[in-house]
Amino acid sequence: MIGGRQQKQRLSRTKAQGARRGRSAWSGAVVLALSLSFPEREAAANAQVPRDLGPTTATVISARQNYSAGTIVIFSENRTLDLVVSDNRAIRYRIGVGRDGFRWSGVVKVGRKAEWPEWRPPAEMKTRVPGLPELVPAGPFNPMGARGIYLYRGSADTLYRIHGTNEQSTVGEFASSGCFRMSNADVIDLYKRVKVGATVVVE
Numbered sequence: 001m002i003g004g005r006q007q008k009q010r011l012s013r014t015k016a017q018g019a020r021r022g023r024s025a026w027s028g029a030v031v032l033a034l035s036l037s038f039p040e041r042e043a044a045a046n047a048q049v050p051r052d053l054g055p056t057t058a059t060v061i062s063a064r065q066n067y068s069a070g071t072i073v074i075f076s077e078n079r080t081l082d083l084v085v086s087d088n089r090a091i092r093y094r095i096g097v098g099r100d101g102f103r104w105s106g107v108v109k110v111g112r113k114a115e116w117p118e119w120r121p122p123a124e125m126k127t128r129v130p131g132l133p134e135l136v137p138a139g140p141f142n143p144m145g146a147r148g149i150y151l152y153r154g155s156a157d158t159l160y161r162i163h164g165t166n167e168q169s170t171v172g173e174f175a176s177s178g179c180f181r182m183s184n185a186d187v188i189d190l191y192k193r194v195k196v197g198a199t200v201v202v203e
Contacts, residue, residue, distance in 0.1 A: 053146065054168045054183030057094040064088055072110075072162070072190075072200040074180060076103050079172050081162070081180060083193055093190065095162075096170045096181035104178055108160075110198045111152030113191060119144045122159050125177060141166055146184040147191040151200055162200075163187060 065084045067073060073082045073090075076097045082090040097103060116138035126132050136142050145164020152158060164184040165171060171183050182190065 053185040053188065054165075054171070056185045056189070057092075057171075057183065058186060058189055059092050060085075061090050061092050062088055063090065065090060067199070067201065070195060070198050072194060072198060074200065074202045076105070076203065079174070081182070081190075083190060091190075091193070093182055093186045094172050096165070096173050096175045098176050098178045099174045102176065102178045103174075104160075105202045106153075108151045108153050108158055108200045108202070110149055110194060110196050110200060111155075111157060112150045112196060113194075114148045114150070115191070116142070116146060117144050117148035117163070118142070143167070145181075145187060147187040149187075149191065149194065162190070 061082070065087055067084050069084050069086055071084045073084065074080075074095070074097075075082070079095055079097055081093045081095045083093075084090045118138050119136040119142050120134065121129075121132040143166055144161065145166055147164055149162040150157060151160045151162070160178050160180075162180045162182065164187040165181045168183060170176070171181055175181070
């Protein structure tokens with residue numbers, strides 16, 4: 001009987017160690033893919049846990065605007081995003097943009113918005129980095145952060161997003177696979193101001 005209990009205890013320890021190794025390997029794959037570090041989380045309810053939303057970089061700038069109010073203009077080389085608010089004013093935010101080989105330009109629109117969005121790695125990304133999860137639920141460990149603004153071309157999802165981050169150090173850097181990263185504080189502010197259907201110009 002004693003031997004049986006000892007065997008069960010050893011088996012339990014082995015299973016626990018295996019589970020920890022699995023979590024570490026999964027986290028490592030994500031770090032390799034995105035330079036992000038997020039562990040498996042338990043449930044979307046954790047989105048209500050207080051957290052540091054990062055710094056606010058929003059600045060009102062005075063300059064002649066070539067776009068109508070409500071338009072988002074992204075300057076990839078400068079790593080800034082402007083939300084036009086009038087003919088001569090815009091709100092400017094610091095952002096992270098695509099690394100070499102992943103930057104793009106064009107005119108798209110806001111197709112939809114989501115608070116504490118889930119993240120599903122695109123098929124192309126999963127091909128590049130085997131082992132990525134099918135789904136990361138909403139919450140503080142999700143690489144999309146507090147808000148997601150989904151960019152569409154016509155009725156088609158481009159798979160690019162303006163979103164928050166769980167890796168604040170990448171904001172202001174050439175770091176993503178083509179999406180635009182903001183501090184969670186900034187993306188929450190932008191989310192409240194921008195409307196579905198708004199034009200997004202990526203320069």
